[in-house]
Amino acid sequence: MDESTQEGAVAFDLSELTDFQFGPDWARTQSIAPTTRFSAVPERSARRKGEGRRTSRGHDSHPERNGNRDRSERIHGKSRRAETPVRQLPDPADGLRVEVRPSDPILTIFSTEIQRQKRAHPLLDLARVVMAKNNRYDVVFMKQENGPTLIHSLREDGSCWLTEAEALAFLPRAPWFSEFYTSERVEVDPPKGSFTGIAVCSIGKEVIGPVNWHGYQSALTNLYKAKYSSMSLGSFRAAISVNKDEQAVQQWLSEASVRTVWHPTREGAQELRLDSLKDVENDFREHHFDSVFETVEKVFINGSVPLRNLSPGLAAHVSILSGKHRRNPQILIPNLCHGLARHHMPIYKWHGHHYTGPSRVRAVPEGTVLADRMTSILNWSKENPGKKVDAMFAELSGVPAGTDEASKQAAADAYAPYTADMIWLMEQGFILVTNDNSVWFPKGQTAPTA
Numbered sequence: 001m002d003e004s005t006q007e008g009a010v011a012f013d014l015s016e017l018t019d020f021q022f023g024p025d026w027a028r029t030q031s032i033a034p035t036t037r038f039s040a041v042p043e044r045s046a047r048r049k050g051e052g053r054r055t056s057r058g059h060d061s062h063p064e065r066n067g068n069r070d071r072s073e074r075i076h077g078k079s080r081r082a083e084t085p086v087r088q089l090p091d092p093a094d095g096l097r098v099e100v101r102p103s104d105p106i107l108t109i110f111s112t113e114i115q116r117q118k119r120a121h122p123l124l125d126l127a128r129v130v131m132a133k134n135n136r137y138d139v140v141f142m143k144q145e146n147g148p149t150l151i152h153s154l155r156e157d158g159s160c161w162l163t164e165a166e167a168l169a170f171l172p173r174a175p176w177f178s179e180f181y182t183s184e185r186v187e188v189d190p191p192k193g194s195f196t197g198i199a200v201c202s203i204g205k206e207v208i209g210p211v212n213w214h215g216y217q218s219a220l221t222n223l224y225k226a227k228y229s230s231m232s233l234g235s236f237r238a239a240i241s242v243n244k245d246e247q248a249v250q251q252w253l254s255e256a257s258v259r260t261v262w263h264p265t266r267e268g269a270q271e272l273r274l275d276s277l278k279d280v281e282n283d284f285r286e287h288h289f290d291s292v293f294e295t296v297e298k299v300f301i302n303g304s305v306p307l308r309n310l311s312p313g314l315a316a317h318v319s320i321l322s323g324k325h326r327r328n329p330q331i332l333i334p335n336l337c338h339g340l341a342r343h344h345m346p347i348y349k350w351h352g353h354h355y356t357g358p359s360r361v362r363a364v365p366e367g368t369v370l371a372d373r374m375t376s377i378l379n380w381s382k383e384n385p386g387k388k389v390d391a392m393f394a395e396l397s398g399v400p401a402g403t404d405e406a407s408k409q410a411a412a413d414a415y416a417p418y419t420a421d422m423i424w425l426m427e428q429g430f431i432l433v434t435n436d437n438s439v440w441f442p443k444g445q446t447a448p449t450a
Contacts, residue, residue: 090232092320093162093313095147099140100325101335103302106136110356111343118426119435120357123336123347127329130336135304137325137332139318143297150299150314154292158305166311167293168281169225173308180288181262181280190257191215197244198252201236203228209252211242222277230308230315350432350442359429361442373421381431382441389437393418 092098102110110126130136141150141160151167153159155176161167171177195210201223208219220240228236262274264283274280303322307315325331333354337347346360364370364378373396380392394400399414401407425431432440 090312090316092316093148093311095144096314096317097142097144098317098321099142099335100303100321100332101138101140101300102130102332102339103136103138104339106130107339107343110340111345114345114356115358118358118423118433120350120355120361120432121435123333123340123354123356124330125435126356127325127332127336130332131322131326131329133303134322135302137303137322138300139303139321141299141301141314141317149295149297151293152296152299154294157309158302159309160299160301160305160311160314161293162311162313164285164289166229167289168285169229170309171280171284172222172226172277176292180265180284181274182265183260183262185258186261187257188259190253195249195253197242198248199240199242201228202239202241203236207252207255208240209256210249218276225277227308230310230312232312357432358427361432362429363443364430371421373418374425377418377422377425378430378441381439385440386438389422389433389439392439 106129114121143149148162151161151164153167155174157175159167159170159174161170191209191213193210193213195213197210199208199211199216199220200206201208204227206223206227208223209216213219220237224233224236262280263270264272264274264287266287272283274283301310301314301318303318305318307318310318337354340347340356345356347354347356348360349355350361370378376396377392380396384392390401393415394411396418397411397414399411401411422431422433426433429442432442434440
């Protein structure tokens with residue numbers, strides 16, 4: 001994944017920027033178009049659980065909880081509810097430089113809308129907008145000396161791993177898995193032995209099997225790989241409880257007489273039967289791995305990628321850094337500056353803060369002769385710092401805004417020439433209008449006379 005705008009990028013909901021609207025309807029011209037509205041991707045919650053390590057819940061990595069629910073309730077019992085443990089992420093992976101950067105689509109929207117609306121915006125406000133939605137930022141992983149390479153999916157799932165084993169363990173959860181394999185339920189002899197209890201995962205209520213069953217460890221590992229690999233194995237094991245009800249044992253024995261096998265979908269291999277996920281992993285490694293995954297030293301992971309699609313060591317970085325930037329959005333400003341510069345947006349300091357707008361603020365060149373309206377706008381801005389555009393138009397034109405339709409139309413006609421002149425002055429950087437419609441004379445020079 002590179003820094004360029006990706007095809008099919010999801011549009012963003014910029015409702016936070018509806019105040020880009022330049023004054024009331026009568027004060028707008030075709031040069032100042034209404035703010036574009038974008039469809040939204042629902043934002044995931046970002047909760048911080050406890051101190052120390054962040055839990056994967058901080059970035060929407062809850063496991064799927066519907067599979068086998070009905071069967072597990074029959075075996076586990078509806079009235080018996082085990083407490084769900086906190087899912088802790090492991091330590092962040094070493095040997096990587098990791099940064100949060102605004103995604104290219106949101107930078108494109110910023111540059112387009114700011115140039116259309118002609119407003120100056122504090123970069124801190126834009127940083128807050130970026131961090132308000134997961135899909136507006138990327139987390140960039142860069143291999144350092146002696147650091148790990150990254151195994152990145154070429155598919156749209158955005159998954160990324162540190163080892164081949166982690167990438168292969170993702171197969172049952174991958175949205176593209178059915179392109180390569182079909183599943184089939186086949187009858188088998190039920191397990192033999194004396195079983196006194198059934199192990200159940202208290203997180204998703206999945207039934208695993210008796211702890212003294214020879215296939216228990218394999219079933220436990222398969223469930224962990226399929227759904228819970230984003231949490232530590234120790235935390236997952238702590239979530240296992242045992243139901244010793246005889247009816248649960250009989251129910252499990254009945255259902256254990258049927259199991260899942262897989263068949264490759266590629267031509268000439270449909271009759272091949274793969275009896276375990278390990279067999280599937282071996283087949284995928286041999287025939288498909290290199291067409292689905294690439295090994296890279298730098299990768300951009302969009303913030304909307306679920307943590308369960310990342311190596312636990314990478315997911316920990318994403319969870320920690322995204323939370324830190326939400327709490328302290330000013331940390332994003334240096335990378336926001338670089339991103340806006342790539343989109344040819346001016347960056348400048350004003351009143352001690354970084355801003356971007358249609359133009360870098362500057363003094364009117366000495367000896368410049370301007371038309372009367374432009375001069376009056378400059379002088380009014382110098383004498384009334386921070387007052388609103390509406391007040392300036394009403395005072396300079398001598399026409400109040402009014403409330404009835406006739407008055408509004410009269411004001412619109414009177415204000416239109418001032419609007420056009422003010423836009424030109426804003427584009428030159430001679431005056432500054434902030435996103436709350438306040439007008440400023442940004443440089444301390446004397447305003448020119450007509």
